[in-house]
Amino acid sequence: MKRGIKILVVAVGLVIAGVAVLALTGTPPSELAEILAQGGEKPLRDPMRAARGAPRVLVFALDGVGADELEAVIRSGRARHLAALVGPPAGEPGLYRHAYSAPGVLSILPSTTYAAWTSLFTGEPAGRTGVPGNEWFAREEDRFYAPAPVSVKEHGDALKVYSDQLMGTVTRVPTLYERAGVRSYVSLAALHRGADLVTIPDARALGKVLAGSVEEVADGSISDELYADLDMAGVESLLETIAERGPADLQVVYFPGVDLWTHVAPRPLQDERRYVETVVDSAVGAVLGAYRRRGALEGTHVVIVADHGHTPVLDDDRHSLGGEGADEPPAVLRRAGFRVRPAHLEVDEDEADHQAVLAYQGAFAYVYLADRSGCPGEGSRCDWRRPPRLAEDVLPAVRAFDAANRTGAGVPALRGTLDLIFARAPRPPGQAGPFEVWDGQKLVPIGEYLAAHPRPDLLELESRLRGLAVGPFSHHAGDVLLLAKSSSALPIQDRHYFSGVYHSWHGSPTDQDSRIPLLVALPGGDGRALREQVRRAVGERPSQLDVTRLILALLRTPPH
Numbered sequence: 001m002k003r004g005i006k007i008l009v010v011a012v013g014l015v016i017a018g019v020a021v022l023a024l025t026g027t028p029p030s031e032l033a034e035i036l037a038q039g040g041e042k043p044l045r046d047p048m049r050a051a052r053g054a055p056r057v058l059v060f061a062l063d064g065v066g067a068d069e070l071e072a073v074i075r076s077g078r079a080r081h082l083a084a085l086v087g088p089p090a091g092e093p094g095l096y097r098h099a100y101s102a103p104g105v106l107s108i109l110p111s112t113t114y115a116a117w118t119s120l121f122t123g124e125p126a127g128r129t130g131v132p133g134n135e136w137f138a139r140e141e142d143r144f145y146a147p148a149p150v151s152v153k154e155h156g157d158a159l160k161v162y163s164d165q166l167m168g169t170v171t172r173v174p175t176l177y178e179r180a181g182v183r184s185y186v187s188l189a190a191l192h193r194g195a196d197l198v199t200i201p202d203a204r205a206l207g208k209v210l211a212g213s214v215e216e217v218a219d220g221s222i223s224d225e226l227y228a229d230l231d232m233a234g235v236e237s238l239l240e241t242i243a244e245r246g247p248a249d250l251q252v253v254y255f256p257g258v259d260l261w262t263h264v265a266p267r268p269l270q271d272e273r274r275y276v277e278t279v280v281d282s283a284v285g286a287v288l289g290a291y292r293r294r295g296a297l298e299g300t301h302v303v304i305v306a307d308h309g310h311t312p313v314l315d316d317d318r319h320s321l322g323g324e325g326a327d328e329p330p331a332v333l334r335r336a337g338f339r340v341r342p343a344h345l346e347v348d349e350d351e352a353d354h355q356a357v358l359a360y361q362g363a364f365a366y367v368y369l370a371d372r373s374g375c376p377g378e379g380s381r382c383d384w385r386r387p388p389r390l391a392e393d394v395l396p397a398v399r400a401f402d403a404a405n406r407t408g409a410g411v412p413a414l415r416g417t418l419d420l421i422f423a424r425a426p427r428p429p430g431q432a433g434p435f436e437v438w439d440g441q442k443l444v445p446i447g448e449y450l451a452a453h454p455r456p457d458l459l460e461l462e463s464r465l466r467g468l469a470v471g472p473f474s475h476h477a478g479d480v481l482l483l484a485k486s487s488s489a490l491p492i493q494d495r496h497y498f499s500g501v502y503h504s505w506h507g508s509p510t511d512q513d514s515r516i517p518l519l520v521a522l523p524g525g526d527g528r529a530l531r532e533q534v535r536r537a538v539g540e541r542p543s544q545l546d547v548t549r550l551i552l553a554l555l556r557t558p559p560h
């Protein structure tokens with residue numbers, strides 16, 4: 001890679017990761033000060049595939065915008081480009097004059113960014129993609145990955161998302177762009193392997209974002225400006241590419257800012273809707289305008305999707321279950337006799353004697369356990385390629401979390417924070433099986449547990465957890481799975497999340513976190529015909545795992 005481009009892509013990784021850190025701490029990651037950048041697009045194929053023209057697909061990928069939030073924005077009339085695109089409601093659920101929005105579309109589990117986008121843009125569940133969350137432990141490599149750090153604070157992997165195509169390396173199944181076989185551009189999305197070109201904000205825009213953000217944080221105010229600058233700068237780069245090279249047959253436009261903002265916004269869901277009405281709507285308008293001016297809007301299906309929704313939470317230490325400290329989840333394992341890996345992306349050789357590892361996904365936490373018989377003494381390194389033992393390694397961890405949750409045993413602050421604890425009989429990597437529920441005495445198959453203890457709030461829990469738990473990379477989800485009490489049906493003071501302190505989180509199997517928009521519009525087209533087209537391609541009840549299939553079908557079908 002050319003040096004200029006390399007610096008640029010590192011800069012973007014830093015901005016996305018850095019914006020989140022900066023907003024919380026007021027301190028930009030030190031690397032930011034050193035960045036000089038140029039350019040805004042990075043070709044991924046040489047030569048690129050030739051553009052063939054309609055039928056085209058243009059995907060707007062809105063991070064963290066749940067189905068109800070998008071619908072409220074469209075119906076508010078305050079998002080004029082989105083409203084004009086879909087037309088007025090046409091009297092039936094999900095139907096608009098020029099669009100169809102499929103009802104009841106659920107994300108994968110966890111409903112967390114990196115896992116969900118990877119599944120959406122491959123059509124495969126997390127047990128097969130290899131990407132089970134924002135961070136995870138790959139026991140076969142004894143290595144921690146954190147493209148979006150949650151329990152850890154280092155940004156090394158976030159940089160590699162853009163500098164080294166990290167998500168392309170860790171995603172173990174074909175991507176949409178590899179399967180589509182047409183000229184594809186990706187704006188800002190982390191997984192872009194197989195596309196012809198990726199665009200990212202250019203240096204001038206980055207400078208503005210950084211200068212503005214330092215000022216803003218310094219005077220203690222918090223607004224969406226920083227995130228809006230990031231999203232708009234991303235789209236500006238894309239517009240330059242379209243002006244120079246023409247539109248691609250398949251275009252994905254990713255908006256990271258809306259999720260980053262919702263996590264920290266004072267009134268998360270209202271503030272999110274406002275952001276979509278203003279920032280996202282004008283960005284969508286700018287991209288549609290660029291297509292229109294080139295006569296490319298006709299014959300372009302526009303798809304609007306998201307990875308997950310958001311549930312407001314309280315932004316204090318009591319409700320955030322952190323990665324370090326005497327009253328946080330790792331302390332439960334330490335008190336139960338496990339040597340726990342420090343919450344860092346990398347650990348020194350002399351600190352690598354861990355017997356337990358945690359990775360956080362908001363509502364879920366993954367606990368990975370070693371067979372401790374091979375590494376009993378301090379300083380001895382465990383062989384993580386071997387599975388743990390059920391009675392000696394897994395169940396002691398399960399019982400310790402159960403006791404802490406029921407009575408506060410060992411770690412009083414954790415009392416009443418967990419909803420369910422899952423675990424499974426250990427098997428070697430690649431052969432892991434479904435999770436079961438700990439009922440206080442024993443592990444019970446999920447279906448059997450739910451028959452006795454109905455949980456209609458945990459949508460399609462058994463089949464969605466199966467997608468995480470079964471497949472060649474399902475060991476990336478750990479041996480024990482903790483689900484925090486996180487439902488929006490609970491009073492906000494009873495909700496908890498595995499992460500540092502935020503105003504809003506997600507990841508759970510509940511409706512609020514899981515139900516996502518899947519809207520297909522055709523400028524000037526007919527909503528009913530679109531509904532038929534969507535149903536023919538993916539049936540009446542598609543899920544997030546059907547989005548890739550739907551896009552491939554739209555690319556093959558000439559629009560009416």
Ligand SMILES: [Zn+2]
Pocket residue numbers: 063064112113114259307308
């Ligand atoms: Zn997200």
